[in-house]
Amino acid sequence: MSRSRQPPLVTGISPNEGIPWTKVTIRGENLGTGPTDLIGLTICGHNCLLTAEWMSPSKIVCRVGQAKNDKGDIIVTTKSGGKGTSTVSFKLLKPEKIGILDQSAVWVDEMNYYDMRTDRNKGIPPLSLRPSNPLGIEIEKSKFPQKDLEMLFPGMSADFTSENFSASWYLIENHSTTSFEQLKTAVTNLKRQASKKSEGSLAYVKGGLSTFFEAQDALSAIHQKLEADGTEKVEGSMTQKLENVLNRASNTADTLFQEVLGRKDKADSTRNALNVLQRFKFLFNLPLNIERNIQKGDYDVVINDYEKAKSLFGKTEVQVFKKYYAEVETRIEALRQLLLDKLLETPSTLHDQKRYIRYLSDLHAPGDPAWQCIGAQHRWILQLMHSCREGYVHGLQGTPGLHSPMIDLDNDVRPSVLGHLSQTASLTRGSSFQSSRDDTWRYKTPHRVAFVEKLTKLVLSQLPNFWKLWISYVNGSLFSETAERSGQIERSKNVRHRQNDFKKMIQEVMHCLVKLVRGALLPLSISEGGARQHGGWEGKSELSGQWLAHVIQTMRLTYESLTALEIPNDMLQTIQDLILDLRVRCVMVTLQHTAEEIKRLAEKEDWIVDNEGLTSLPCQFEQCIVRSLQSLKGVLECKPGEASVFQQPKTQEEVCQLSIHIMQIFVHCLEQLSAKPDADVDTAHLSMDVSSPDLFGSIHEDISLTSVSMASLKELDQRLFENYIELKADPIVGSLEPGIYAGYFDWKDCLPPTGVRNYLKEALVNIIAVHAEVFTISKELVPRVLSKVVEAVSEELSRLMQCVSSFSKNGALQARLEICALRDTVAVHLTSESKSSFKQALEALPQLSSGADKKLLEELLNKFKSSMHLQLTCFQAAAPPMMKT
Numbered sequence: 001m002s003r004s005r006q007p008p009l010v011t012g013i014s015p016n017e018g019i020p021w022t023k024v025t026i027r028g029e030n031l032g033t034g035p036t037d038l039i040g041l042t043i044c045g046h047n048c049l050l051t052a053e054w055m056s057p058s059k060i061v062c063r064v065g066q067a068k069n070d071k072g073d074i075i076v077t078t079k080s081g082g083k084g085t086s087t088v089s090f091k092l093l094k095p096e097k098i099g100i101l102d103q104s105a106v107w108v109d110e111m112n113y114y115d116m117r118t119d120r121n122k123g124i125p126p127l128s129l130r131p132s133n134p135l136g137i138e139i140e141k142s143k144f145p146q147k148d149l150e151m152l153f154p155g156m157s158a159d160f161t162s163e164n165f166s167a168s169w170y171l172i173e174n175h176s177t178t179s180f181e182q183l184k185t186a187v188t189n190l191k192r193q194a195s196k197k198s199e200g201s202l203a204y205v206k207g208g209l210s211t212f213f214e215a216q217d218a219l220s221a222i223h224q225k226l227e228a229d230g231t232e233k234v235e236g237s238m239t240q241k242l243e244n245v246l247n248r249a250s251n252t253a254d255t256l257f258q259e260v261l262g263r264k265d266k267a268d269s270t271r272n273a274l275n276v277l278q279r280f281k282f283l284f285n286l287p288l289n290i291e292r293n294i295q296k297g298d299y300d301v302v303i304n305d306y307e308k309a310k311s312l313f314g315k316t317e318v319q320v321f322k323k324y325y326a327e328v329e330t331r332i333e334a335l336r337q338l339l340l341d342k343l344l345e346t347p348s349t350l351h352d353q354k355r356y357i358r359y360l361s362d363l364h365a366p367g368d369p370a371w372q373c374i375g376a377q378h379r380w381i382l383q384l385m386h387s388c389r390e391g392y393v394h395g396l397q398g399t400p401g402l403h404s405p406m407i408d409l410d411n412d413v414r415p416s417v418l419g420h421l422s423q424t425a426s427l428t429r430g431s432s433f434q435s436s437r438d439d440t441w442r443y444k445t446p447h448r449v450a451f452v453e454k455l456t457k458l459v460l461s462q463l464p465n466f467w468k469l470w471i472s473y474v475n476g477s478l479f480s481e482t483a484e485r486s487g488q489i490e491r492s493k494n495v496r497h498r499q500n501d502f503k504k505m506i507q508e509v510m511h512c513l514v515k516l517v518r519g520a521l522l523p524l525s526i527s528e529g530g531a532r533q534h535g536g537w538e539g540k541s542e543l544s545g546q547w548l549a550h551v552i553q554t555m556r557l558t559y560e561s562l563t564a565l566e567i568p569n570d571m572l573q574t575i576q577d578l579i580l581d582l583r584v585r586c587v588m589v590t591l592q593h594t595a596e597e598i599k600r601l602a603e604k605e606d607w608i609v610d611n612e613g614l615t616s617l618p619c620q621f622e623q624c625i626v627r628s629l630q631s632l633k634g635v636l637e638c639k640p641g642e643a644s645v646f647q648q649p650k651t652q653e654e655v656c657q658l659s660i661h662i663m664q665i666f667v668h669c670l671e672q673l674s675a676k677p678d679a680d681v682d683t684a685h686l687s688m689d690v691s692s693p694d695l696f697g698s699i700h701e702d703i704s705l706t707s708v709s710m711a712s713l714k715e716l717d718q719r720l721f722e723n724y725i726e727l728k729a730d731p732i733v734g735s736l737e738p739g740i741y742a743g744y745f746d747w748k749d750c751l752p753p754t755g756v757r758n759y760l761k762e763a764l765v766n767i768i769a770v771h772a773e774v775f776t777i778s779k780e781l782v783p784r785v786l787s788k789v790v791e792a793v794s795e796e797l798s799r800l801m802q803c804v805s806s807f808s809k810n811g812a813l814q815a816r817l818e819i820c821a822l823r824d825t826v827a828v829h830l831t832s833e834s835k836s837s838f839k840q841a842l843e844a845l846p847q848l849s850s851g852a853d854k855k856l857l858e859e860l861l862n863k864f865k866s867s868m869h870l871q872l873t874c875f876q877a878a879a880p881p882m883m884k885t
Contacts, residue, residue: 006030008076008084017091018064024090026060032078033057036301040077044069044092067092135175136189142176149173280321283313287327294335303362306332336365343373346380350465353377357478370473371498377469378505381462385512388458389519392451393537448520448537449547456558459513466509467565470502506571514574521551522581545590545628549635552582556639569641576641583645586635591658594628595665602669617673621666667712674720725785729792732766735759736796747804747811753856756821756864757814763793764825764871771874786829794837797822801841812846813853819845820857821864825872 010028018024024043032038035054042048044067052062060076073086133139149158149169156166158173175183226239277284286309293302306328313325342348343356353373360369445453472478474495518525520537543551559575598621605617636645646652739759767789774785801815823830823838830838848854865872 005033005078005080007081008032008078010074010076010084010086010088013074013088013090016088017093019093020064020066022064024062024064026062026074026076027058028076028084028086029058030078030081030084031057031060031076033080036298037078037080038076039079040075040083042075043067043090044072064090064092070094134190134193135186137175137178137182137186139174140177142173144172144176283309283321283324283328287324287331290328290331290335294331294338299335299339299359302332302335303359306363332363336360336363339363340365340369340372343369344376346376350468353465353469354472354478361478370469370478374466374469374473374502374505377462377466378509381459381466381509382512384458384462385455385509385516388455389451389516392447392454395447446543446547448543449551451520452517452551452554455513455516456554459509460558460561463509463562464565467506467567503571506567507574510571510574514578517551517555517578518581521548522578522585525581542589545586545593545631548582548586548589549631552579552586552635555579555582576643580643580645583635584648584651587632587645587651587655588658590628590632590635591655591662594624595658595662597624598662598665598669601666602672605673617669625662664712667716670716670720674723721784721788725788725792728770728785729789732763732770732789733792733796735766736763736793737800739763740800747807747815749808750811750814752810753814753817753860755860755867756818760818760822761868764822764868767793767826768871768874775874783829786826787831787834790826790829791831791834791837793822794834794841798837798841798844801844804844807846809846809853813848813857816842816845816848817857817860817864821861824861824865825875828875 006029008028008030010026010031012027014025014027015022026041032054038049038052038054038060040047040049041052041060041062043062043064046065046067048062048065051065052060054060069092071089071091073089075086076084078084149172153166153169156164156169158169159165175186178186282305286305289305290302293299293305309325309328313321316322316325339356339359343353343360357370357373469478521543523537555575556579559572559579562572562575563569601617601620601624604620605615607615638644646655736759739757739762742759767786770789771782771786774782797819801819804811804815807815819838819841826834848857
């Protein structure tokens with residue numbers, strides 16, 4: 001990113017040389033836009049930022065530190081311009097320091113050994129201070145590790161003022177690279193210093209000998225004058241006069257200079273006060289600066305200023321400093337409370353929470369604000385979940401709005417929360433929240449399904465931040481480096497103690513989610529007390545299987561998303577139990593709705609027969625079953641970690657009973673249609689409670705679904721077949737006896753036979769009509785139907801033959817002709833019963849005695865078959881294997 005300003009440029013420094021801690025004024029260009037913009041200042045390689053005071057973009061005032069280089073550049077670094085350059089340099093002087101124990105004949109200014117940054121010399125007695133270079137040669141610090149020196153010289157010290165001083169340690173530390181010639185010079189210097197110390201104060205007396213003589217002469221003259229004048233007790237003595245003169249001189253001087261001295265004292269006090277104010281204006285201006293920075297939200301600046309003030313004036317004994325520092329502490333305490341309130345304020349982003357926690361840790365706030373924030377976030381999530389339920393429950397009495405009054409995640413002020421989570425693989429698979437659908441979907445969705453969608457979306461938007469906040473609390477990333485080092489041991493203890501508490505929080509959120517979903521979709525699975533808190537959906541109709549499958553998909557995606565956060569599986573077990581119960585309920589509801597749909601199939605029968613002889617009813621039944629099974633495919637499939645829907649014996653039994661009932665309903669539909677084919681179908685007798693678990697209590701649990709279904713279908717098939725045979729065979733059978741005796745026919749007195757009479761031809765035509773009717777429906781049914789019709793006709797014909805008292809020759813021949821014609825015509829449909837009937841009928845006739853009769857019989861049979869060849873063709877086709885009845 002390109003910077004908005006030019007790099008700083010130093011063009012002048014005043015003074016351009018001096019000793020360490022010299023106050024200098026730096027001038028230049030682009031030296032920063034303000035105090036906070038200045039982030040670096042080095043002179044001769046030494047960091048002088050701590051003493052820097054930003055005056056303007058062209059002026060900075062600071063003090064030179066203990067630099068390593070004798071001469072170097074002045075480098076200024078700012079946020080807006082970066083690292084700058086310098087056209088001038090500063091020269092660092094190294095004056096000889098005279099220790100406080102060294103004797104000197106001249107006045108020496110005291111050196112300021114106070115280090116404002118580290119306060120390391122505070123409390124050190126003056127006698128512990130030592131001259132910087134006792135050997136008088138240049139010191140060259142070695143890079144020999146301090147720990148190794150301590151191991152080489154155990155119990156010793158490199159400080160020559162210490163009782164356990166080690167000369168070897170001192171030489172290694174300060175003169176490891178010094179030449180032997182320089183060490184000889186150092187020995188000479190030590191001898192010179194030792195000789196000076198041996199002379200003591202005598203050397204200084206010799207240097208000022210003339211001054212001592214003059215003072216001695218003056219004192220002797222005064223003494224002689226006083227002795228000549230007398231004692232002090234004599235009135236009018238010279239001492240008395242001298243005293244009076246001195247007093248008058250003093251009074252006159254006081255009178256003359258009183259006003260001047262007063263103004264001078266006042267000016268000195270004012271000047272001293274101004275110096276103090278100027279020197280410590282950082283502290284005096286700090287309370288006001290803290291308030292201004294708090295109003296602007298510059299909490300980092302406040303914390304840095306507070307740490308600086310605390311290190312400088314935290315243990316001061318000066319009353320005025322104490323007073324102002326107390327003001328600082330008051331405002332810092334107010335800032336702590338403000339930051340804590342902002343931290344516990346909801347809703348808030350994870351970034352803001354971490355920022356406020358770091359601020360509070362830097363300010364050494366009492367207690368554990370991070371844990372307080374975790375507790376507040378937990379309560380906020382629970383409140384959102386209950387408010388979401390209340391909003392949807394209250395919406396049942398009014399407009400079916402789907403927006404919770406507490407929070408609207410579709411217009412959330414924090415889109416990055418859910419957006420970040422939606423990037424995970426668990427949320428990108430499938431569209432759990434139907435984001436791609438149009439707005440009309442919202443108003444088509446059942447109220448409870450929309451509630452579950454909104455509730456899971458709410459949890460997935462809030463829980464990740466909550467979980468990440470706890471992870472940050474555990475690994476210490478919520479705290480600054482200083483606070484982390486200082487409170488690491490205590491915080492590790494808190495983490496161990498509070499780990500179970502946080503686990504309970506997560507479990508409480510999961511239990512709340514599960515109970516709210518159960519209250520909406522599975523109200524019977526929660527207790528009465530929980531129904532009041534998590535229910536409120538009374539009076540709503542049962543959801544369809546498709547919507548329950550949609551809810552199951554939503555809960556599965558929710559589980560995958562929570563698993564992606566690395567939440568332990570034991571905390572998510574309640575969601576798995578809920579998914580299993582929803583899957584079981586979905587299977588039950590789907591089967592119940594399938595039964596209801598099949599119950600109404602009888603009303604949709606159009607009696608249009610297709611090429612295979614089937615109406616639309618079986619196809620519609622099959623489609624209902626296929627749709628039901630397809631809708632349950634995803635529900636019955638076990639995702640990772642899920643149990644089978646049929647693991648419970650009770651579930652297996654209920655599913656089996658519902659499946660049996662579906663087949664029984666279809667059988668009832670067939671019976672109803674077969675009984676009233678032309679009337680309105682009455683399904684009232686089918687309106688039973690298919691959801692009742694006691695509906696099939698009489699069915700033994702060992703009976704399989706297949707055996708029960710096949711038995712019901714076979715029973716229906718047999719019943720329908722018998723009704724149809726009765727309907728078709730009775731008219732044919734009933735027409736035989738009147739046809740035989742039509743025209744007062746008598747078996748005892750009849751003409752020679754000339755052919756098969758019309759009654760038998762009519763019966764055959766009627767049989768052919770049945771054949772044609774059945775063949776148009778299903779040719780596989782022809783043998784089954786015609787065999788039964790032939791049995792009925794042959795039985796009736798046998799009965800009629802057996803009832804005849806006697807036959808004439810012509811009558812016997814006529815009867816045998818007709819019986820044989822019928823038997824040979826329907827030979828392909830003869831059964832053992834019909835064969836037996838034909839045999840009994842023939843046995844009731846007299847036997848043919850002559851060959852002429854047999855020949856006539858054969859000729860007449862051939863004539864009959866030839867004349868009715870076209871009609872009898874249907875009986876000559878190869879028949880399929882006969883169906884068993």
